[in-house]
Amino acid sequence: MSLKKATLLIIVILLIDQVSKFYIKTQFALHHRIEVFEWFQILFVENDGMAWGTKLSDIFTGISDRTAKLALTIFRIVAVIGIGYWLVNSVRKKGPNILIIAIALIFAGALGNIIDSVFYGVIFDDSYSQVATFLPEVGYDSIFHGKVVDMLHFPIWQGVLPTWIPFVGGDYFTFFEPVFNVADMAISTGIGMLIVFNKSAFHHEEIATGEKDEGSENTI
Template sequence: MSKKALAILTILIAIVLDQVIKIYVKTHFILGEEVLVFDWFRIHFVENNGMAMGFEFGGKTGKLFLTLFRIVAVGLIIYWLSNNIKRKVHNAVIIGISLIFSGAVGNIIDSVFYGVIFDHPKHSVATLFPETTDGEFFYGKVVDMFYFPIWEGILPDWIPFVGGEMYTFFQYIFNPADSYITIGVALLFIFSKQAFPKEEKKETKTVDA
């Protein structure tokens, strides 16, 4: 398989899987609903405006800026991926960049389209392609569902600032697109020599007079 085909296949599978899972959760779960898979793994449906770990800023203006910034970033990632395909780098690097691209695109789709292709009930599941919706393009919310509360307990008193408080690890809820970005960055870190090769300095020969 060529490196270009590997990148395209990785991107297609990743984006389709991301959207299938998100659409299923949004059309089968009420916002805030949780299903216990294991004690340390739950499906918990939440939505956010797209900032990492649920952080938000700037209201609607900040939301629009974030979405436009991501679209620009995706263009740069495509350029980066194309260059690495031409350089014929290690397949792990191609997959890593492709996953980062897929993760960014997956969350952009939520932000750009989910405001208009779903309705927004508060106490029932959403409908895909409803007759009417009060949402807007570029103002959809990102769907998150994977929750791994691996450990819950009270932190020791000797820990600065948070000692003696209840703590959950891992407390953040994320989606497939987020995990793609994390895995992609990890691959680039592991294969950093192939992803970010150092330019060899050309030795200059001096001629004696």
Template sequence: MNLKKSLIIIFLILLVDQISKIYIKTHFILGESIDVFDWFKIHFIENDGAAWGKKLSDFLPISDSVGKLILTIFRLFAIVGIGYWLWDIIKKGSPKTLVLAVSLIFAGALGNIIDSVFYGILFDHSNGQVATMFSNEPYGNLFYGKVVDMLHFPMIDTTWPDWVPSLGGKSFRFFEPVFNIADTAISTGVGILIVFNKKAFPKPEKTEEV
């Protein structure tokens, strides 16, 4: 896969990701949810932490604002590294499977970084109101934006039977996390690397000695 095709994939993912996030942000109140199917909901939440909504301040003795800044800066360094990796494997003519996977991971990471870096100065808050884009009273500062999530697939929503030790009577939902298009791209890219590992990283053929 050449650079042009990789850039097209990245552009299309970013386009869909940002359009969906901006639409949700400017049409939904935080926490609002609509049922598309019994197993699929559009549920608007904002994530200012790491994976699964966790924050660095949950693990380190730092404030939420410092943790958020560190996380955003880390993401910026990470996207530079992923971008260099992508450029390098394309330059070396690596397998299409590897280039596709890294393109998806790069696009997804960049999509969420856009939220983290810019959304705090582009929108006002969504608490009890629909946010306005290019607001005169943004909810945050540069590098302090929150990632917009909206895709929710509660395919199983039930209660553990009473006879199950320690879990009986407690609610059980699968799939619990709420995510976005960028997250989907990252997960798909990682999944490709795991499932098609041998195609992505083929072993060099051994030359027989004469």
């Protein structure tokens, strides 16, 4: 796959991700939900941490929430730069399409959530008990402290777990509990592709490494 096609894929995912987030942010108050099907809901929540709502300050108790948020945003920016380099390098080396598509999906998803983290605190006001305004006089937070907008919820099964299940028996449980967005889907899909199609994705690199090693031996 060419870099042009990979870039087009990234742009399409980013557009879908950001349009859906803008729509939710400007049409829904926080925690407002619409039941599309019994097993699928549009539920507006905001996430200022990592996956599953985890915060760095929960792990490193010595730092404040704001410092942890800033550190997480900067880490995401550095990570997406590294992923971008990986993508360009894989295209340059004519890597397998499955590898390039997977990296492009991860890059697009990471960049989509970075946009939220960097800019949303400035370009929106808060969504508590109201629908947010786009480009208000004062945003809900400063740059680099925005919250990621999530809205896709799939409560496929809800109920009380049997008491015979260790540790969680008798508890009320929802599968699938997390709320996510299009960017999260892109990242998960890309990582899933790398895991499932591992041999196909990295076969080209293994061949190149083997040829390089063989050439070194012949030289010696």
